[in-house]
Amino acid sequence: MSNKTVPEIYTKTLKEIKIVGVRIQCADDQYAEKIPEAVKLITNRLHEFKHLVQPVKQIGVFKVNATQEEDGYWVGFEVSSFADVPMDMTTLIVPEQMYTVYQHIGSASEIFPTYDFIHQWSSKNGYKRQPNQWSMEIYSNWENPQQVDVLLCDPVKM
Template sequence: MITRNIKVKEIGGLNLVGFRVVCPGDEYIIEIPKAAAKLKERVDEIQHLVNKQIQLGAFVAEDATVDLDGYWVGMEVEKIEVIPPGMVSLTIPPQAYVSTFYQGTNHGIRDAYRDMHEWAEINGYARRRDLWHVERFYRFDNSDQVEVELLDTVDLK
């Protein structure tokens, strides 16, 4: 396990507006950046933005239903009113997360998740694969150099 700045944090509800990506598992690494680029081009169409420099990704690790399958690429909004054509909205309830910040290639994110999962297990936090997990991207337009906060949902002790 690589030593990272891993901690537990609670985040209130999140409202997202953006695009839902559904594809075979091995294609997400190609399709998510396409959706992120499309969202960046259309960001000015979204009302009530919290921060237009930060994109969020959301997914449920264990697909319980067809409705939860996929990956959402969105922008956080204060409230959901008008959804631009072709976009979707998603509301994530307040949750507790194991959190770490990752900088590097898109492919290296898996190692950061592995380290977080090991840390959570060692520290007695149970992962909630059936709830929303969030990725907060601060830099996302180059897959060779991303900056992202990874938020993996857990039960508090």
Template sequence: MPNHIRTENVLKEFGEIKLVGFRVLCEGDAYQKEIPKAAKELEERVNEIRYLVDTRQIGAFKVETQAAEEDGYWIGVPVSRFNDIPDGMVALTIPSHKYASFMHNGPKYDIGNSYQILHQWIAEHGLTRATNNWSLEFYQMEEISSEELRVELCDAVI
């Protein structure tokens, strides 16, 4: 069994999450290069962010966007409130929602397979992906820029 597969998928519910960090907006394949760059800059500048809850980086994106301002990928850290957002950074509020979760532990290039496993699990359990809601990816900061990563994939479900 490949090392990125875990057999226990779970349902989770998260309350509202406030993130401060960077929005990455580019063409399809460029995300693979631009997200790690933004993550590295966030790691270097995390000390500028006020009201930190945790330094763990969280990625957020919508599969289907309703508006241009929702397009892209956000990489940020959770904060308790927004105040004095550092220059060049943005704030994003993720509303409370329910998620199906799967742990990817392996090469970056193989994350698509982990998402396929997660999507299959969602369907097999009679759930529906909420593609117009935020999907989340929870990273360990020291692992996000390496070729191997450990990231919890959280796909919004109804």
């Protein structure tokens, strides 16, 4: 029997978050290639970010049912102010929202099945997914795609 603990799944309301980073827009089958490129880019430029809240937490943001203006995947860091945004980077405000939260530790390629688990848990526990709201992936470890540590935050309401 293993002593490995199973991560807890829970709901939590997260405050508004200001993000500075890059926006990726591409065909769905290209995100697996483009996201790691963007991660590497902003990691190498971390010294250019001002007003960082937690430089050890990288954030990915997307909407499942995005409008054309919101389509894509944002990779960035939380900041307290949009002053002094690095050249060719973008800003995004994720408003306060309730989420189902689950810590995924392991391969980035296994995140999609983990989302299936989150969706089933949310439904079983009386929460309704909000695919028109921002989903967040808050990474504590992102440099090795075979061993990421990420809080998956799926927007829900009662």
